Amino acid sequence: MSAAPPATRPGRLNWRLISALIVAGGVLLFAGANAHLVYVAIGSQPDCVPHEKTAEGAGTYRAARSSC
16 A cells, blocks of 8 residues: 555645745845936936045046046
């Protein structure tokens, strides 16, 4: 006589499915956050700020390549 498979209880949680959904949600959240950072980095352009235009100023910072 062969043994019958154990019956699953109704209402029992499927932990593999739950963990897979949590991992998938984390991956989607991570990808969405990175996509937002790329969108903001590409879409924003800082305004010109006053800075030294020549290398003669001692102790001051200047832009490597000025855009204004």
